[in-house]
Amino acid sequence: MRRARDIKDQLVQLCKRVEIDYEDESLSVVSDDAYTNVRKTIASGFFYNTAKLQKSGNYRTLKNAHTVHCHPSSSVFEALPKWVVYFELVLTTKEFMRSIIEIKPEWLLEIAPHYYKKSDLEDETDKKNKLKQSAREGR
Numbered sequence: 001m002r003r004a005r006d007i008k009d010q011l012v013q014l015c016k017r018v019e020i021d022y023e024d025e026s027l028s029v030v031s032d033d034a035y036t037n038v039r040k041t042i043a044s045g046f047f048y049n050t051a052k053l054q055k056s057g058n059y060r061t062l063k064n065a066h067t068v069h070c071h072p073s074s075s076v077f078e079a080l081p082k083w084v085v086y087f088e089l090v091l092t093t094k095e096f097m098r099s100i101i102e103i104k105p106e107w108l109l110e111i112a113p114h115y116y117k118k119s120d121l122e123d124e125t126d127k128k129n130k131l132k133q134s135a136r137e138g139r
Contacts, residue, residue, distance in 0.1 A: 011038070040111065043085045043103045047112040051097060052105075053082045059097065062120060071096040 014020075020037045043050075051059035051068055057080070059068045068089060070077050074097070076084070087099030105121040 039101050040107055043107055044111045046085045049086045051084050053080055068095045068097050071098045074100050076100050
């Protein structure tokens with residue numbers, strides 16, 4: 001519990017330093033906005049480590065297209081959010097992501113417009129539909 005309190009205190013200090021709102025009186029109940037701000041902050045540091053859930057149930061890294069898996073010890077192992085940012089990859093029998101948080105894809109355009117394009121964030125079905133539509137318009 002002491003370690004958890006130390007981490008909480010460290011996060012509060014970091015939030016103050018970069019002027020992120022947080023619940024001053026009681027951090028045991030965090031507002032959605034504060035939680036979103038913390039997730040955006042983490043995503044801004046690890047935007048390169050982004051993966052998207054595929055129909056197969058596996059994740060695929062966005063830029064390198066490597067198949068990766070959610071580590072069984074992760075808190076999101078059963079939830080399987082559609083978009084995640086991870087801290088590290090561990091290779092055992094498979095390549096596992098560890099220290100994972102859920103993100104929203106539009107954050108990537110906001111955080112790293114120099115790295116991601118809107119087309120990077122579209123579903124394959126959206127891309128196919130756009131190709132079909134442009135082919136129809138071209139006829």
